[in-house]
Amino acid sequence: xxQFKIAVAGTGYVGLVAGVCFAEKGHNVICVDIDEKKVxxxxxxxxxxxxxxxxxxxxxxxxxxxxxxxxxxxxAYKDADVIFIGxxxxxxxxxxxxxxxxxxxxxxxxxxxxxxxxIVVKSTVPVGTNDKVEQFIKDSLVHNVNIEVASNPEFxxxxxxxxxxxxxxxIVIGTQSKKAEEILRxxxxxxxxxxxxxxxxxxxxxxYASNDFLALKISYMNDIANLCELVGADxxxxxxxxxxxxxxxxxxxSAGIGxxxxxxxxxxxxxxxxxxxHGYKLKTVEAAVDxxxxxxxxxxxxxxERLITFNKLxxxxxxxxxxxxxxxxxxxxxIKNIELLLQNGANIYAYDxxxxxxxxxxxxxxxxxxxxxxxxxKDANVCFIFTxxx
Numbered sequence: 001x002x003q004f005k006i007a008v009a010g011t012g013y014v015g016l017v018a019g020v021c022f023a024e025k026g027h028n029v030i031c032v033d034i035d036e037k038k039v040x041x042x043x044x045x046x047x048x049x050x051x052x053x054x055x056x057x058x059x060x061x062x063x064x065x066x067x068x069x070x071x072x073x074x075x076a077y078k079d080a081d082v083i084f085i086g087x088x089x090x091x092x093x094x095x096x097x098x099x100x101x102x103x104x105x106x107x108x109x110x111x112x113x114x115x116x117x118x119i120v121v122k123s124t125v126p127v128g129t130n131d132k133v134e135q136f137i138k139d140s141l142v143h144n145v146n147i148e149v150a151s152n153p154e155f156x157x158x159x160x161x162x163x164x165x166x167x168x169x170x171i172v173i174g175t176q177s178k179k180a181e182e183i184l185r186x187x188x189x190x191x192x193x194x195x196x197x198x199x200x201x202x203x204x205x206x207x208y209a210s211n212d213f214l215a216l217k218i219s220y221m222n223d224i225a226n227l228c229e230l231v232g233a234d235x236x237x238x239x240x241x242x243x244x245x246x247x248x249x250x251x252x253x254s255a256g257i258g259x260x261x262x263x264x265x266x267x268x269x270x271x272x273x274x275x276x277x278h279g280y281k282l283k284t285v286e287a288a289v290d291x292x293x294x295x296x297x298x299x300x301x302x303x304x305e306r307l308i309t310f311n312k313l314x315x316x317x318x319x320x321x322x323x324x325x326x327x328x329x330x331x332x333x334x335i336k337n338i339e340l341l342l343q344n345g346a347n348i349y350a351y352d353x354x355x356x357x358x359x360x361x362x363x364x365x366x367x368x369x370x371x372x373x374x375x376x377x378k379d380a381n382v383c384f385i386f387t388x389x390x
Contacts, residue, residue, distance in 0.1 A: 007080040015086025023061035050327035095269035110140035153207035159325025174203025219291035225255030258295035260322030260331035311345035316380035319387030321355035
């Protein structure tokens with residue numbers, strides 16, 4: 001097996017999971033972040049995000065010398081064989097992706113690297129971004145070195161990110177040369193997983209197309225669920241009947257309160273923006289976004305039909321994050337419902353197994369957080385369940 005010296009920019013869900021899994025497969029990895037406290041936390045063996053099995057692998061590979069963390073990007077990048085960019089690309093007001101963090105890392109790489117290097121973008125970026133990244137870095141290089149940029153999007157599910165990386169259904173790599181393709185194939189060789197090798201732009205589109213298709217599936221089932229209520233059908237029976245059809249599959253057929261998190265909302269809006277930019281209307285994706293926005297407040301609307309008022313009522317909230325198994329509250333359906341409940345004078349008692357600390361960043365004082373679901377539901381007038389409780 002070829003062993004590579006890998007630097008990973010960013011220690012969020014994408015960068016940290018990738019770096020740890022590369023180390024687990026035998027590569028020498030250094031993860032770079034700008035937050036000194038976060039770096040020290042990771043060095044001490046603590047994981048900054050809640051993710052199944054991640055902390056154990058962090059400790060194991062750090063102790064065995066294959067994994068380290070630093071704020072010193074210069075030392076991390078200067079002699080790396082491969083640099084993976086895994087920083088955030090948050091949504092902007094118009095739905096486009098904010099590439100500020102990507103451009104900052106590109107600047108750092110250009111001024112630092114001292115030998116030929118492959119730069120791999122794992123962050124979710126608009127189609128064509130890898131081309132711009134390569135040109136930007138080449139134009140800004142301080143030393144006389146050769147670089148190439150490749151695309152390697154992630155397809156992890158929060159809560160199961162380690163599993164989805166080590167046991168991925170496929171690895172997608174987007175390259176413009178056989179040399180870059182060969183390097184990425186060697187990096188992923190110990191994973192022993194199927195590799196789909198395409199051009200950079202195709203790899204970028206595969207990421208968006210995959211996530212948006214799953215979002216479409218969720219919104220479709222929620223739409224059908226709403227119709228089922230009106231005509232007297234059982235959505236769970238309908239989903240079960242659909243699941244046996246191999247053309248449909250059994251995954252993402254559960255109706256609920258809509259999708260949230262850091263991927264589906266951002267990626268559907270980004271693809272919608274990309275299409276509009278090119279004069280095209282993605283009607284299916286736009287419909288999925290519209291259905292999802294309406295679905296998020298479905299529970300509040302149902303409760304409003306039963307209650308005269310929420311004023312001074314005790315409302316229990318079970319589940320704050322966008323789904324079970326994660327502490328990520330970004331775009332969680334609970335947020336809009338809690339906003340409406342507070343506007344209507346409700347006294348909210350909330351419980352989540354792992355998400356409370358992150359949720360306090362959104363509502364630090366407006367709601368009461370409890371340590372178990374019993375305290376939340378005791379004497380409550382109404383209970384909202386926002387994630388599957390196991």
